[in-house]
Amino acid sequence: MKKIPSISRRSFFKTAGVAICASAVSSRDAQGSGFSEELMTVLDISKCIGCGECVAACKETNAHKFPKVKKPIPKMFPPRVKVEDWSDKKDIDDRLTPYNWLYIQSAEVEHRGKEYELHIPRRCLHCINPPCANLCPWGAARKEHSGTVRIDEDICLGGAKCRTVCPWHIPQRQSGAGLYLDLLPRFAGNGTMLKCDRCYDKVAEGSLPACIDACPEGVQTIGPRSEMIRYAKGLALEMDGYLYGLNENGGTNTVYVSPVPFEALDLVVEKGKGKPHLAAVENSMANEETLTSALIAAPLAGFAAGVIKVVSDIRKGKRYD
């Protein structure tokens, strides 16, 4: 089957790929505006050998974005607010941390009488309507036109609400860095939150995200959303496999394709802090979307009710004007 192979190659953004999806490539400004369609990644986990090249590449490429911690980290008030300090544990790579935005989850499973050992690169999924960004009360987390969801590490106060509301609890906190230090460090905020930013700076230059570029097995593919959905579905059909991420949380810009159902993988992968699950996820923003209709109707209903009241008052002779 046609695999759109050029997309997972360095040259994609510069040469061959430009013809396939010229709309999503060429150089972009760093804000990621100007993309006519959001970018999506597809991960064929049947190909992943768990070598960890992508994890190492992510760390190396993005090291310049890591928080610069000022020590000693201020004590928090009240004392039950705990400092989260990963600055001496930068090498940890078996979970998500402020210094490790991607890690490999492994699963040994049997499916239809066949044994599988699968590896699943895990990071932020870049949701279509990301609750982490929507519920950020400070404007530090946001979705860009490229579909990339980013937290501005210089503006973030580290309240970690984004981690609470993310269905996978992806963003990770480093205390002792960020804007809160300049405000009321003991009383408000607690650091800055970090997660995969889809290598926005590299993509803006027309290069591939580091993890995609580094993979020796071509596990990941990136391209315009509609094209990637077609590719992922074709791949799933081909391997008689399953998709994760396409409809999760109302839809994300990351789709995993696996020969084994994700319910089965979710049962066996190690889960916990910094180790996200693979369970089905409802749209976190569904209620807000419904309540928006109420907000549209409210002024009209109020106006209509007011008019009825005025008219009835006039009828009853309560008003003379």
Next chain:
Amino acid sequence: MTNLLLKLWTPVLVLLGITGMGQMPIFKRYYVADIPGLGWLGEPYIVHWIHYAAAALFIFLAAWFITIWITERGKVTSTGWIRITLLALLIVTGYVRVIKNLPDVHFSPPVIMLIDWTHLFFAFLFGVVALWSLLTGKRPYLRVRE
């Protein structure tokens, strides 16, 4: 009916203020969410939904009062004008935030920050002016000429 709606005005604004403050993760940190019955103030989604619902109710009330006010010959007091202006600004910035939260809508980073910070700032100012009006006995928004 008008009296009932008038009675709702202050409680709805208080609820908006509390759930607005609850958008920032402070109630959990400062033990407020530990008080029995207030645990919901530490649940970001619940606080968010209630802020939306309270905003809808508030905007309904505001539209109702404005309609009636236009047809009446009331004179807006000076603290009334300040509060009405701030509420209008809160409504505008609030709606922009709501639009931002819809799927497929995303604004540029400076716009998002501007809206978030001004909404917070207007809420703070409104709180100050509302308290001041309460303490100095200048509560009415308008004096209706009989």
